[in-house]
Structure formats: structure tokens, C-alpha cells
Amino acid sequence: MEPLIGNPTDQAPANPAATDDMLATQPIGYWSGLTHATVTRHLRDAMARIDVTQPQYWVLNRVNGGPAAPSSEEVVAQLTHLADGPHEIARVVDQLLHREWLMIDDGQRLHLTDAGEAARARLRELATEVRAEVHEGISDEEYVAALQVLRRMVANIEGDGTPGKTF
DSSP states (O other): OOOSTTOTTSOOOOOTTOOGGGGGGSOHHHHHHHHHHHHHHHHHHHHHTTTOOHHHHHHHHHHHHSSSOOBHHHHHHHHGGGSSSTTHHHHHHHHHHHTTSEEEOTTSBEEEOHHHHHHHHHHHHHHHHHHHHHTTTOOHHHHHHHHHHHHHHHHHHHSOOOTTOOO
């Protein structure tokens, strides 16, 4: 049996300078982690320039996006897995109440104020601008193919390996 060394699918050390013919050997964890960190940092930097955080945007979208107005507890439960800690989303709700971007009705449900809706709309516009920067030179077909590959990798690890499995 021939040794696997030199096989194009052998795992090589992460190499930011890898040429295209070497990419098949590069570790997905390195590249997906670098992409996540770089894109998140870029988006958060853009939001910081207008004195808003990404978690604030998440909360504004969640309060706006459901069929019924959520409670603070529901927002916390739905978004904590995205946050940097277990208390961050509750703090963000408090910040947005203080800014008067959110209000609580008599049933303890959260609603966007006019100022909150204006901020959410501006943040959506900003996120769209950042997305355009990130996607420059990448066709929709290439983007879809990249996500299909990532989704398949997740399914290979967590699911039954069925292509197109929804999460």
C-alpha cells in the first residue's frame, strides 16, 4: 500500500500563502475560523462607527421579526447562543430600552419604537453594504456553492450526511 503523503487530500498545516493547487489540503477549521473572525470584526467595526453593536442589531431584528411581540425572556433565550456570554443579550435589551429604541407594553412584550425602527433600518442598510464588500468578486453561484460545501461538512459531522439537510 502506498503511503498517503503527497495525496492531494492529505491534511497540511494551515498556510495563509497556500496556492490554489494546495487548497485541497488546507484545514477547513482554519479557513472557516479566519473567515468568521475577519467578517465579524469588519461588520462590528462598521457598526461601532455609528455607536451600535452587532448584538443590538440581533435584538432589534428579533423584536421586529416575529409573528408576535416577544418578551425579554424570549429574546434572551433565542439569541444567547449567538452572544459572547450568558448575560449579554439581557444587557442589550436593557441598553435598547434605555436608548428608547425598545418599549415594553402592559403584557411585558417588547416593541420597537420609531427610533428603534429607524436604527434597525439603518443597520440593515449598513449590513447590506458590508455584505456587498465581503462578496465583491464572488458570484451568487460561487457563494451558494461555498455554503453548500460548508452545510455538507456540518451534516457529515452532526447529521446523517444527507445533502441538502436542513438545520
